[in-house]
Amino acid sequence: MxxxxxxxxxxxxxxxxxxxxxxxxxxxxxxxxxxxxxxxxxxxxxxxxxxxxxxxxxxxxxxxxxxxxxxxxxxxxxxxxxxxxxxxxxxxxxxxxxxxxxxxxxxxxxxxxxxxxxxxxxxxxxxxxxxxxxxxxxxxxxxxxxxxxxxxxxxxxxxxxxxxxxxxxxxxxxxxxxxxxxxxxxxxxxxxxxxxxxxxxxxxxxxxxxxxxxxxxxxxxxxxxxxxxxxxxxxxxxxxxxGRPRLPMKAVFGLQLSDKGHDHDSSTPSDQSWWQEKITHHRKAGYPLDHVINDNRWRAGGGKRCESRMEWDQERYPDPKLYAQWLKANGLISTLDINRCIAQFSRGWKAEFNIQNPENIEFSSSAPDLTNAEFRKWFWNIFYQQSLDPQLQFPGDALWIDEFDEMGAAPDAMKLASGRSWAEMRNYWFFLISKALVQEGWDKSALRNKRPYVWVRGMTAGAQRYASLWSGDIYPNHNDMQAQIRAMQLAGMSGFPFWGHDAGGFYDWNNKMGPDENLYAKWAMAFGSFAPIWKPHGMGQSRWPLDRSLKNQEIAKRYTQLRYELMPYIYTAAHIATATGGPMARPMLLDYQNNKNAWKYDLQYMWGDSFLVAPHADSGNQKELWLPPGSWYDFYSKKVVRGNRVIKLEIPEGFLPLYVKLGAIIPRYDYALSTAFANKEKLFLDVYVGANASAELIEDDDRSEGYRNGELQRTQFFYDHKGKSLRISEAQGDYMGAPKKRSYEVRFYGETKSCWELNGNRLVVEKIGGQLIIKLPSLPVSDPVNINQCSE
Structure with a gap:
């Protein structure tokens, strides 16, 4: 038995x-x-x-x-x-x-x-x-x-x-x-x-x-x-x-920067002018930005973490409507934050919103009972009435919910408004937050056709259909960097593919500093650019590229440009995550579950179907990684590397090891300073030859909920290695603003023959640095495109 x-x-x-x-x-x-x-x-x-x-x-x-x-x-x-x-x-x-x-x-x-x-x-x-x-x-x-x-x-x-x-x-x-x-x-x-x-x-x-x-x-x-x-x-x-993970708007996958460290006692305190000058300065220097992360300072009553209240400060932001217009014109979205400790100071708060026994909890006057439907209604309304209501035309595209993970001192036997005990509901807390702000709030408001993005410090199973999370106030050291690489993968394997963290680390409370130049390069920029949410944020040294060393400015330029060029690939991976639950950052074991090395080498991961990413997450100058069976392209040299082995690399400062599968097609856009400015009428296709390849591009209007009703466009790509042909299928589906014509620039890596034709007509082929480049004119997306190798 x-x-x-x-x-x-x-x-x-x-x-x-x-x-x-x-x-x-x-x-x-x-x-x-x-x-x-x-x-x-x-x-x-x-x-x-x-x-x-x-x-x-x-x-x-x-x-x-x-x-x-x-x-x-x-x-x-x-x-x-x-x-x-x-x-x-x-x-x-x-x-x-x-x-x-x-x-x-x-x-x-x-x-x-x-x-x-x-x-x-x-x-x-x-x-x-x-x-x-x-x-x-x-x-x-x-x-x-x-x-x-x-x-x-x-x-x-x-x-x-x-x-x-x-x-x-x-x-x-x-x-x-x-x-x-x-x-x-x-x-x-x-x-x-x-x-x-x-x-x-x-x-x-x-x-x-x-x-x-x-x-x-x-x-x-x-x-x-x-x-x-x-x-x-x-x-x-x-x-x-x-429940499927809720897809954020495309801008959420762009670079996110905050005003942390520029608070009331800083020499450069943030306000509307500070943001506009900072963004303009960086944009002129060629750095992109999509997401403005407001940390406390937008709020009235001093803009301090636990002394302010939930409304726009009239002194620092005299005209939120005009500021919102400026943000939109510059291709930006913005996040509004709340710290639990300020609930008591905000309009409409009632003492009876609190749990029964808040005495041992810090900020006990702001310890709300999330099972209380009246509180949950207030919680949504304080955002909506102060900024999100479209009639106001104020800023606000995403919500940052902070410090609701600090009520653990409540007694287990305490009864909540629902009649259930704290012991039963504590693990449910983050689900209730997400439900209040999205299911009961956002989705029933005038915003319902605009995608929500709510990120909370903690999360519960099932709430992925409403919200996501970030990993808290982590330290800027190699231990926490390694932990975040693993946590990102575990989050993806748990239904939360749009997980985020403070890239570079939030703050070292012992040494009173943020990430040094080395960690900024390898973590805030390199690894951060290959995480689902890219948010360099924290106390101490500024995370804005122009505030770092000249060397790190160049490193930031390298990874911001790569991130934004790869946005079609990244956004397609996000769509796949929403449709199937398959994470954007995938543990090796997801693709190679029967290989023991896939379970061992967890400081590397697959980024979508084709990229292998292996961040350098220790203090030495070497990196050991496992290349799975098959052959791989070194992303930088474009040389083919044999797989099914462990290799060791010498790692220059700020270098991120990247490999691409043999037989991969990577769609890219031209570099733009915001995802809102991307030119969808031109597409680059990087074809890594050596095996048959297929890929898909999924596009939509980037912001609305229309994709949930099928308002999106799919384009498939196929490369026949033996037959030496590339097929771009006719686009399937449609959405408001979808391109009707598109030009292409195809780059073949690993291919030497330069005779290619389209519909029997020989094409002009350029050979540059080991790649073949073929430029196609603007063609209807409703028609298939077939490129074939011809005889010399």
């Missing part, structure tokens, strides 16, 4: 009952098991004790919907029942008649096996049978994104709202993926813990558990098994279950 604890009273009393497609099994001691199919790849498993009722499906909203097809067929055998989906016959579940434990099979091979369910006081959980060869990943990330590995094998992990104020920015996603090609999502907000074959005194353990409040009420054993077998498919299925 594989160590299963068997009691005669536990054996099933009769055949299961099918209710609305779910199967309910009753044990001899009155405990009940319910198995519910959610389509053909997802199975929900719920267990309750004698006298309990199954919680209603909407008890939590982490799962987006429950109206899935429920078409499992049951077969009774001597010792167990079998459940099989007719649409996915490779997946089979057996229920042991004596213990009611489950085993999940794929093609008759055991994938996951329960050992026993258990309840003990306030704790409950499930033991699974461990597999010494199994690896695990996911589960969001810890405070500040500080992770030592994205492989969780051998670890005991909890993903919970912090108890101490200093425990910032947890990504609370109780969903993990296995190297065996499945995932498990724990549908509970109580404090959790996961053991992944961790060594104990007696045996290796694989389980999960939750801890209830002091009264032991409310929690149930409720998890979803999510089948693959490819991890990409597991992630796709998970984000179908909990």
């Amino acid at each position: 594989n160590g299963i604890l068997v009691h005669s009273s536990y054996a099933a009393t009769n055949n299961p009952v099918e209710v609305n497609g779910a199967y309910v099994f009753v044990a001899g001691n009155g405990e009940r098991l319910r198995i519910t199919p959610y389509g053909e790849f997802i199975v929900r498993v719920q267990r309750i004790r004698t006298g309990e009722n199954f919680l209603p499906d909407d008890h939590y909203e982490m799962v987006e919907r429950h109206d899935w097809s429920r078409d499992f067929r049951m077969q009774e055998l001597t010792e167990n029942w079998n459940l099989v989906s007719p649409k996915n016959p490779t997946l089979k579940i057996t229920v042991d008649k004596k213990t009611l434990t489950l085993t999940f099979f794929r093609k008759k091979k055991t994938v996951l096996q329960e050992e026993k369910a258990w309840w003990q006081g306030r704790r409950m959980g499930i033991h699974f049978v461990p597999d010494a060869a199994e690896h695990f990943t996911g589960l969001g990330h810890s405070y500040y994104g500080r992770e030592s590995s994205i492989d969780l094998r051998g670890k005991v992990v909890g993903r919970n709202y912090g108890k101490a104020q200093i425990q910032q920015a947890p990504l609370i996603v109780p969903f993990y993926l296995s190297s065996k090609g499945y995932g498990v999502f724990l549908n509970s907000t109580f404090s959790n813990q996961f053991s992944f074959s961790a060594n104990t005194e007696s045996h290796r353990k694989y389980d999960y558990s939750i801890v209830l409040d002091d009264h032991g009420f409310g929690g149930q054993l409720d998890y979803f098994y999510i089948d693959g077998p490819e991890l990409k498919q597991v992630l796709n299925n998970y984000t179908q279950l909990t």
Whole structure:
């Protein structure tokens, strides 16, 4: 029985009952098991004790919907029942008649096996049978994104709202993926813990558990098994279950800079003139910018972190409407921020918005109860009425929600407005923030056709359909740089592909400084430019390129130009993330899940389908990286490098190792100082020859919600290596402002023959530095384009 604890009273009393497609099994001691199919790849498993009722499906909203097809067929055998989906016959579940434990099979091979369910006081959980060869990943990330590995094998992990104020920015996603090609999502907000074959005194353990409040009420054993077998498919299925990530407007993927460090006691305090002069100066020097990040100083009442209030300061911003017009004319969007501590000073605040027992919480007069619907309405309205209402024509395109992760000192047994305990709701806190500002606010306002971007210091599973997060006040050192590389990947594997961090590090509180020139180059600029959200931000030294050394100004120029030229590739990856849940920054294990090196080398990642990025994240001048099987192009030299090996590189200051797959097509735009200024009527195509290649370009109007209704344009590219031909397909779909004609500049890397033709007409080919360049005139996007190699 594989160590299963068997009691005669536990054996099933009769055949299961099918209710609305779910199967309910009753044990001899009155405990009940319910198995519910959610389509053909997802199975929900719920267990309750004698006298309990199954919680209603909407008890939590982490799962987006429950109206899935429920078409499992049951077969009774001597010792167990079998459940099989007719649409996915490779997946089979057996229920042991004596213990009611489950085993999940794929093609008759055991994938996951329960050992026993258990309840003990306030704790409950499930033991699974461990597999010494199994690896695990996911589960969001810890405070500040500080992770030592994205492989969780051998670890005991909890993903919970912090108890101490200093425990910032947890990504609370109780969903993990296995190297065996499945995932498990724990549908509970109580404090959790996961053991992944961790060594104990007696045996290796694989389980999960939750801890209830002091009264032991409310929690149930409720998890979803999510089948693959490819991890990409597991992630796709998970984000179908909990919701697709909400796509931000394109400008969010441009460079973001803030006024941090230019506050009331600075020699250069920010105001409207400061922003306009700073932006104009940088733009004249050739640096792009898309996103203005306001940190406190826009707010009235002094613009201080915890003394201001939520409205525009009339002295520093005498005409917000005129300023908003200037921002728009310069291709800029802006973020408005709130610190929890200022809620009490802002218009319409009520003391009864607070939780019942805020005494041990810092800024206890601004400790709101997010289960209170009246507070949530106020929370949205304070942004809307003071700036976001389109009738005002004030600035405001995104919302920055700060310090709502610092209420951990609240007592577990404290009851909230919803009637539930803090112990149950603390892990749900960030979901409620996102729901208040997007589902209940933005999406029901006059802004509903404008994409929201809300970023919070902490986040909860399922809230990706509304908002995202950043990783808090990290240190400018190599340890935190390494941690952020891993946290970014874990966030992407947990449904949050649009994760952000303070590139370069926020502040070193011990040494009272921000990133030095070395960290600014390698992290704020190099690694930052290959992260989903590029936000160099923090206290201490300015993060604006022209405020750094001359050498770093050149490094900043290099990576800003590369980021903006690659925007078609980046924005397409963002669309794919929204459509499938596949992250923009992908761990190597997502593409190479059966290769042990893919689980080991987690300080490198795939950037979309074609780029391998390996940031230099230590103090030495060498970098060890793993090149997967196949051949790769060194991005800089364009030389082909053999893969399936580990290599060591000498790294110059500010250098970011980049490789491109053999057989890749990379679409690019001309460099522009804002994504708003990009010329969509000209497209560059970089073709890395050596294998067949395909790629897609996804475009839309960059700002509205029209893409959700199919208002976008897709263009596919195909390169036939053997036939030496490139095909640009006719554009599919349309959107307001889509280009009707487009010129192309094709660059072949690794190709030597210079005779190419279009529709039988020989083309002019330039040879420059090992590349062939072919320029095509403006052509209708509704017509396919075929370029073929011809005889010399």
